[in-house]
Structures are given as structure tokens and as C-alpha cells.
Amino acid sequence: MITTEFVPGSPCWLDLGAPDVRAAAAFYGAVLGWEYESMGEGEDMEGGMFRKDGKIVAGLGKLTEEGARPAWMIYYCTADADATTQAVERAGGTVRVPPMDLDDWGRMAQYSDPLGGQFAVWQPGKNKGVDMVDEPGSLSWTELYTSDAAAAREFYGGLFGWQFQDTELPGGGGTYTLITPSGLPEERMHGGLMELPKEDLALAGGRPYWHPVFAVADCDAAVAKVTENGGSVQMGPEDAEGVGRLAVCLDPSNADFVVLTPTQS
Secondary structure, three states: OOOOOOOOOEEEEEEEOOHHHHHHHHHHHHHOOOOOOOOOOOOOOOEEEEEEEEEEEEEEOOOOOOOOOOOEEEEEEEOOHHHHHHHHHOOOOOEEEEEEEEEOOOEEEEOOOOOOEEEEEEEEOOOOOOOOOOOOOOEEEEEEOOOOOOHHHHHHHHHHHOOEEEOHHHHHOOOEEEEEEOOOOOOHHHEEEEEEEHHHHHHOOOOOOEEEEEEEEOOHHHHHHHHHHHOOEEEEEEEEEHHHHHHHHEEEOOOEEEEEEOOOO
């Protein structure tokens, strides 16, 4: 499970790059019950924070990178963004945004892995990360779809020291690799990765991509809100044994995310 006791290599922040900030704020407000708090002034909303029950759960910003697709960016905690950047380059990754300070909030950088999967790191300052996780309406899991699981394990394992555990999906669905931060027990698993053929990665032009999984109280109700508000469903809702009921969704700009009602233990 994801917690707010952030350690190096654990997910600690996420934000959405959207072509229309106002529309994205309305969509996720309807689907996940989020409230949007603009950091700008006036009608031209360029970015801000999503809150759930008053707690920060994610960020939202205007998509400005030419040719970039609307997508969620997941940030992993690091004690030293500069050292992580050097490690990314040594391992064959690409630095998309060099380390930069965001006032006294913290220090961030964004990368692509060697196959093109985009991710980021956050070096905490005054801001440690999101305030709520693993509750309805908040991040509960992170997931990588990649065309080369072995290469992903080598790259991210070397970078973050992640521990990996393979499990076979029912019905011959393939191998799913569970991810736990370095040195922590299985209870602190925070994500997974799965190998898919490139033709199944069309959303990112055949490149790997990370996406967030949001916990919801009622998966089917959340899916109904997705479609009612201009989004679409790629898969589900369906039951995953030992996991819960889930659906892979797209928002109106085709940014992907998953909604999950976890199995009650």
C-alpha cells in the first residue's frame, strides 16, 4: 500500500498536464469528488491543486510542451534530485526537465526511461508530497505498461533500488511484477509493471507509460461518471481476484488512469 511516510523510491506526488485546465478540473471533480484550487488569479487558470476533503491529492497544470500528450506524471521521492539525474543518464535514460527548485517547496526533475516511459522525482523541501493516499478519491497504486519488462526492472531497480516480485495473472494473462521500495516489507508495495506488445501501447505511440490508480468507493459508479462527463473506458469494470473491481479509463483529453474499488480484507 502507498502511505504518506515517503521514502526514497516511493510515489509521493502526481500531476496532470492538460490542454484545458478548467475542463480537467470539472471532469475530475465530477469523477473523484475533487475540489480544484487555482494557484493563479483571474479566469486564466494555468495550474493549481486538487483537494479531497481539504487534503491535497494531486496537481494540475496547463500542457505546454509541444507534441506532448495529455498525461499524468508520477513523481518518486528522492533524497537528492541531482544525484538521481546523474544516475538516470548513466543508465541510458533522458533528462526532460533538469533539477530545479520550486521556491522552498522542494526540488524536482523529469525524465524518460531508456524506452521512453516518462516519470519524475521530487526532493522534499517544505512540501513532502500529497496529503492523502490509499483512500477513496486518492492515489492507491502506480503502474507501468512497457514493451520490455526485464529492461524496466534493470533500469528502475538500479535507479531506486526497488524490490520486485512476479505473479502470474489468471487465465494466462501474463506476468505482473509487483514493486516495493528498497528495504521495506511487502505491505508497502506501491505499484506494478507489465509487459505488453508495442501495438498495445498506442496511447503513447508505442512507448512505455506510467499511470495512476485511484481508489474509489464504487468502481461502477465512478465509471458512470467518467462516461457522463466526456471520458471513456478502455477496459472494465471487471473484478480482479485479490485486488478488487477496476476499470482503465481515459479523461476527455485521453489522459489514462485507473479507478479501483479494493477488495475488503
